[in-house]
Amino acid sequence: MEDIGSDETLAALERLLGVTFQDRSILQRAVTHHSCCSETAVRDSYDTLEFLGDAIIGAHVVEYIFRAYPDASEGQMTALKSEVVSRRVFARIGQQLGLFSFIRVDIANLRTFNERSRDSLCADVLEAIVGAIHIDQGPDVARDFVARTIFPVIEQVNQQTLDNNPKGRLQKIILQRSGTLPRYRVLEQSGRNNDRVFLVGVFEQDYLLGTGKASSIKEAGRLAAREALEQLRNKHVL
Amino acid sequence: MEDIGSDETLAALERLLGVTFQDRSILQRAVTHHSCCSETAVRDSYDTLEFLGDAIIGAHVVEYIFRAYPDASEGQMTALKSEVVSRRVFARIGQQLGLFSFIRVDIANLRTFNERSRDSLCADVLEAIVGAIHIDQGPDVARDFVARTIFPVIEQVNQQTLDNNPKGRLQKIILQRSGTLPRYRVLEQSGRNNDRVFLVGVFEQDYLLGTGKASSIKEAGRLAAREALEQLRNKHVL
Numbered sequence: 001m002e003d004i005g006s007d008e009t010l011a012a013l014e015r016l017l018g019v020t021f022q023d024r025s026i027l028q029r030a031v032t033h034h035s036c037c038s039e040t041a042v043r044d045s046y047d048t049l050e051f052l053g054d055a056i057i058g059a060h061v062v063e064y065i066f067r068a069y070p071d072a073s074e075g076q077m078t079a080l081k082s083e084v085v086s087r088r089v090f091a092r093i094g095q096q097l098g099l100f101s102f103i104r105v106d107i108a109n110l111r112t113f114n115e116r117s118r119d120s121l122c123a124d125v126l127e128a129i130v131g132a133i134h135i136d137q138g139p140d141v142a143r144d145f146v147a148r149t150i151f152p153v154i155e156q157v158n159q160q161t162l163d164n165n166p167k168g169r170l171q172k173i174i175l176q177r178s179g180t181l182p183r184y185r186v187l188e189q190s191g192r193n194n195d196r197v198f199l200v201g202v203f204e205q206d207y208l209l210g211t212g213k214a215s216s217i218k219e220a221g222r223l224a225a226r227e228a229l230e231q232l233r234n235k236h237v238l
Numbered sequence: 239m240e241d242i243g244s245d246e247t248l249a250a251l252e253r254l255l256g257v258t259f260q261d262r263s264i265l266q267r268a269v270t271h272h273s274c275c276s277e278t279a280v281r282d283s284y285d286t287l288e289f290l291g292d293a294i295i296g297a298h299v300v301e302y303i304f305r306a307y308p309d310a311s312e313g314q315m316t317a318l319k320s321e322v323v324s325r326r327v328f329a330r331i332g333q334q335l336g337l338f339s340f341i342r343v344d345i346a347n348l349r350t351f352n353e354r355s356r357d358s359l360c361a362d363v364l365e366a367i368v369g370a371i372h373i374d375q376g377p378d379v380a381r382d383f384v385a386r387t388i389f390p391v392i393e394q395v396n397q398q399t400l401d402n403n404p405k406g407r408l409q410k411i412i413l414q415r416s417g418t419l420p421r422y423r424v425l426e427q428s429g430r431n432n433d434r435v436f437l438v439g440v441f442e443q444d445y446l447l448g449t450g451k452a453s454s455i456k457e458a459g460r461l462a463a464r465e466a467l468e469q470l471r472n473k474h475v476l
Contacts, residue, residue: 061293
């Protein structure tokens with residue numbers, strides 16, 4: 001503990017982050033858990049920096065998503081954002097960065113301490129560091145840091161969770177497993193003129209994989225493909 | 239409807255906002271409800287700009303709170319933020335700005351339309367406009383707009399909801415109504431050394447107004463004053 005918080009340690013952390021602080025005391029605060037300073041936690045612990053960093057990361061991630069996926073709906077953007085801006089993802093990034101060894105925490109004063117506590121501390125401190133960079137170095141440097149550490153995850157998460165092209169994905173899967181192409185059929189059509197609703201089903205040979213309902217055949221087909229992918233996922237076929 | 243979205247209307251909106259856009263089409267999008275363009279809503283309606291603006295406003299408001307109230311706890315900051323960044327507050331700001339007359343919405347296509355829908359549209363469009371300014375004019379101009387339109391509300395809300403100085407407020411109130419000063423007494427003391435807990439009560443003459451428990455007498459007194467203020471508020475004395 002003596003060593004942590006020393007100038008050499010903070011300098012090593014600066015090298016790790018790729019950021020040199022004007023005022024290192026804010027960096028020190030960003031890695032200080034309130035267990036180390038219960039009486040002066042508001043000023044000396046990372047709690048409020050974490051709160052700040054969380055909001056700043058949120059804005060940068062949303063802006064990235066907005067620019068990178070102009071054809072995503074608000075619902076898709078929200079889903080992607082909440083996958084990225086999560087404790088789990090921040091913990092992984094913080095651990096991979098190697099933040100844990102820099103965190104000042106009085107473990108003896110914690111109720112429990114286990115792998116999850118490590119994760120949680122790393123997630124907190126990642127956010128707090130973004131807050132500290134933003135305050136000490138300004139918004140551009142903070143944005144660059146977020147771009148380096150967090151933006152790469154957006155692409156990864158997007159590939160895992162969002163299906164921007166469900167019809168394409170479904171086609172690949174069906175072709176692979178049965179050598180046929182999925183077929184789309186309009187099952188139902190209701191409403192008139194500007195108020196039309198199409199129910200589209202997607203089939204593997206004669207087996208109905210999923211359905212979708214929308215005001216255009218194209219969108220209903222997309223939704224049907226997405227439902228089919230979900231069904232396959234639930235059956236652990238994917 | 240014909241007139242809305244015309245160049246003159248957008249120019250009038252720019253004057254109202256104090257922002258001149260490079261690309262007015264993004265401003266037009268910021269005031270366009272998806273009822274006007276259901277087929278192309280992702281690209282032409284304000285939905286995703288609103289999502290972006292919400293995150294940007296959140297970050298600016300949190301940064302303001304962080305800088306303006308350095309002695310607030312993370313819990314106090316969170317409470318203040320969620321009071322400010324609310325549909326209710328955004329609706330009021332949007333209505334006061336006079337945004338409603340600029341909003342392009344196909345009212346006939348909405349299920350219901352009433353005063354609450356107006357509020358809701360104004361809140362949406364305020365957020366979307368911030369998103370549009372951020373994209374078209376960059377972060378500094380967006381921040382200035384948020385500073386002009388939303389920061390003043392933070393102070394108002396703070397006065398109404400947060401008691402950064404509960405002892406001072408309580409003293410004023412008690413002095414006013416009974417001509418006496420509130421008195422603080424340690425009612426209980428437990429634990430040892432670094433683990434001490436104090437229970438402090440605050441009294442108006444002999445009447446116990448509230449209690450607080452903390453690891454320092456000072457903080458316990460603050461909490462007692464806060465509880466007293468809450469009690470008085472509940473009894474509609476305040």
